[in-house]
Amino acid sequence: MSALTAQLPGLQVVIPLLGAVVAAFIRRGTIAWGWATLITAMTPIVAFALLIQVWTGGPISYHMGGWPPPIGIEYRVDLLNAFVLVLVSLVSAIMMPYARRSVAHEIDGDKQAWFYCMYLLCLTGLLGITITGDAFNAFVFMEISSLSSYVLIAMGRDRRALVAAYQYLIIGTIGATFYVVGVGLLYLVTGSLNFADIALRLGEASAVYPRPVLAGLAFLFVGISLKLALFPLHVWLPNAYAYAPSFATAFLAATATKVAIYLLLRVIFSIYGVALDLKTLPVSAVLYPLSIAAMFIASILAVYETNLKRMLAYSSVAQIGYITLGIALMNQAGLTGGIVHLFNHALIKGALFLALGAILYRAGTIKLEQLGGVGRTMPLTCAAFVVAGMSLMGVPGTAGFISKYYLIVGALNAGMWPIAFLIVASSLIALVYIGRAVEVAYFRPVSSAVAHAKDPPLLMLVPLLVLAFASVYFGIDTELSAGVAGRVAETLLSGLKVGGAN
Amino acid sequence: MKFDLILRVGVKLMIPFMLLFALYVQLHADYGPGGGFQAGVITAGAVIVYALIFGIEEAQRVVPKRLVELLVPLGVLIYAGTGLLGILFGKNFLDYSVLGANPPLARERGILFVEIGVLLTVSSTMVALFYAFSERGR
Numbered sequence: 001m002s003a004l005t006a007q008l009p010g011l012q013v014v015i016p017l018l019g020a021v022v023a024a025f026i027r028r029g030t031i032a033w034g035w036a037t038l039i040t041a042m043t044p045i046v047a048f049a050l051l052i053q054v055w056t057g058g059p060i061s062y063h064m065g066g067w068p069p070p071i072g073i074e075y076r077v078d079l080l081n082a083f084v085l086v087l088v089s090l091v092s093a094i095m096m097p098y099a100r101r102s103v104a105h106e107i108d109g110d111k112q113a114w115f116y117c118m119y120l121l122c123l124t125g126l127l128g129i130t131i132t133g134d135a136f137n138a139f140v141f142m143e144i145s146s147l148s149s150y151v152l153i154a155m156g157r158d159r160r161a162l163v164a165a166y167q168y169l170i171i172g173t174i175g176a177t178f179y180v181v182g183v184g185l186l187y188l189v190t191g192s193l194n195f196a197d198i199a200l201r202l203g204e205a206s207a208v209y210p211r212p213v214l215a216g217l218a219f220l221f222v223g224i225s226l227k228l229a230l231f232p233l234h235v236w237l238p239n240a241y242a243y244a245p246s247f248a249t250a251f252l253a254a255t256a257t258k259v260a261i262y263l264l265l266r267v268i269f270s271i272y273g274v275a276l277d278l279k280t281l282p283v284s285a286v287l288y289p290l291s292i293a294a295m296f297i298a299s300i301l302a303v304y305e306t307n308l309k310r311m312l313a314y315s316s317v318a319q320i321g322y323i324t325l326g327i328a329l330m331n332q333a334g335l336t337g338g339i340v341h342l343f344n345h346a347l348i349k350g351a352l353f354l355a356l357g358a359i360l361y362r363a364g365t366i367k368l369e370q371l372g373g374v375g376r377t378m379p380l381t382c383a384a385f386v387v388a389g390m391s392l393m394g395v396p397g398t399a400g401f402i403s404k405y406y407l408i409v410g411a412l413n414a415g416m417w418p419i420a421f422l423i424v425a426s427s428l429i430a431l432v433y434i435g436r437a438v439e440v441a442y443f444r445p446v447s448s449a450v451a452h453a454k455d456p457p458l459l460m461l462v463p464l465l466v467l468a469f470a471s472v473y474f475g476i477d478t479e480l481s482a483g484v485a486g487r488v489a490e491t492l493l494s495g496l497k498v499g500g501a502n
Numbered sequence: 503m504k505f506d507l508i509l510r511v512g513v514k515l516m517i518p519f520m521l522l523f524a525l526y527v528q529l530h531a532d533y534g535p536g537g538g539f540q541a542g543v544i545t546a547g548a549v550i551v552y553a554l555i556f557g558i559e560e561a562q563r564v565v566p567k568r569l570v571e572l573l574v575p576l577g578v579l580i581y582a583g584t585g586l587l588g589i590l591f592g593k594n595f596l597d598y599s600v601l602g603a604n605p606p607l608a609r610e611r612g613i614l615f616v617e618i619g620v621l622l623t624v625s626s627t628m629v630a631l632f633y634a635f636s637e638r639g640r
Binding site for chain 2 (some may be wrong): 003007010011014017018021022024025062063064065066117
């Protein structure tokens with residue numbers, strides 16, 4: 001048993017990788033779905049085991065191929081990435097049962113097995129980025145997850161899915177290139193690719209080569225920001241989310257951007273923060289205006305959007321703004337708020353996109369004007385949408401409230417009450433766009449498109465209800481979300497060269 | 503180009519040497535430049551030049567599409583399987599030391615297996631791409 005425990009970090013990535021390879025041999029969609037569900041179900045077990053191990057025993061280091069770091073690739077699990085591993089694998093495992101009907105409905109029979117193969121590869125890449133302690137290995141996994149997600153998006157029924165996937169491919173490739181240029185600069189000045197080792201040597205290198213170190217940060221920051229859709233770099237996201245198959249949208253919205261945010265946290269707090277004084281670097285100065293612009297501009301764009309998937313995609317850009325705002329605050333409460341919102345937003349957006357997928361499955365449309373009265377014909381689906389939507393706004397008693405509470409406390413502790421005010425004000429815009437959907441769903445006469453619709457089959461309904469329930473549950477019991485996020489923030493801040501105040 | 507005698511005979515003469523050179527690049531990589539990726543590209547090049555001269559149907563008779571689609575994941579499976587041997591014998595993933603008592607020999611074996619996987623995946627992926635493009639609009 002102990003031998004297996006020691007292999008857990010490797011297995012976290014190897015299981016979905018082998019799963020993807022085997023899925024490529026399967027030709028039948030349903031069998032491939034069963035296989036992918038089985039493989040996905042194994043990943044949260046590994047992730048929880050890792051989280052428990054890290055929680056009690058401190059960081060784990062796994063040497064790929066038996067080569068010790070910094071020469072070999074190291075998989076390093078600490079609280080931060082164990083938390084993200086649990087999030088990504090758990091949400092994927094909850095969503096998998098949903099995939100069967102939804103994918104069978106939206107994708108041609110002979111392509112379904114390939115869809116599951118690509119999904120498992122994407123999961124491999126996301127888990128790999130999260131678990132690795134090696135900057136270049138993270139780039140490789142970033143490419144694996146990105147390339148497979150382009151395929152997932154291009155499989156959408158709408159022809160525009162191809163254009164959306166192409167747009168994402170171009171921007172995603174630029175992002176990955178920026179990231180690898182940044183890693184290259186760090187390698188030039190430190191001679192290492194291992195995150196911990198770079199952090200150890202960067203302070204000294206910065207004294208000799210201050211400009212390449214700063215340029216490296218800029219490249220890494222822009223590259224990762226393209227991946228996480230930070231406000232002005234978000235243009236790929238609405239189309240990609242709108243035209244991808246429903247399951248792919250829900251999966252990518254819940255996991256892909258979150259993993260990119262994790263990488264940003266890693267670069268800022270575990271590399272640059274450890275080696276240099278973050279206050280002298282323009283990280284917060286860049287993040288504040290962009291986050292606030294995202295919170296307002298993307299939310300307002302969501303209000304004017306009539307395609308519900310695009311509306312939620314803009315809302316995702318806005319919510320990412322809250323997470324990066326938490327990073328910019330760089331104090332205990334603010335960072336906790338950012339990290340806990342990473343978790344909560346994954347659950348909330350997962351539930352919302354699954355609800356839209358269910359509506360698309362039954363009613364055949366997600367255009368707002370055609371969905372009048374859908375709340376009466378698909379009661380459970382729309383109830384889940386409303387519950388998750390309230391959590392998105394941050395109604396007290398829901399998970400979204402916890403995130404915003406921590407963010408506001410963080411802003412007040414940093415002495416920035418206008419930001420606290422802006423957080424509340426932008427939440428009201430969420431009330432407008434979610435409210436608009438609720439108004440159409442419940443207070444309009446039943447339209448022809450939804451007249452014969454009913455709640456989706458149980459296989460689709462249960463994952464949706466579980467995620468909707470979770471988006472309320474984590475507003476009441478915050479042990480796993482805010483509890484862990486708080487300790488993660490504490491560890492990150494205590495590791496800084498010049499500790500964050502407050 | 504189906505009736506161009508010189509091209510047909512010339513390519514028929516070239517292909518065995520291309521495949522042999524691919525094997526040389528594959529297996530001589532311990533001592534010189536090369537490896538599975540380069541060898542895979544040369545192998546795929548042999549198939550592609552055959553398809554260009556003799557037509558796509560003839561090429562697919564020799565290298566069927568189904569075979570190509572099987573070889574793509576098979577190569578990755580060989581690579582990952584070699585890595586998994588490490589875990590099965592109580593070491594870390596991709597630890598080649600479990601493949602033999604003598605460490606240099608064990609590593610050489612590990613690299614050989616892994617490179618065979620790379621050869622299969624790279625060559626079949628290139629052929630699959632070529633087939634996909636050449637079948638467009640038919």
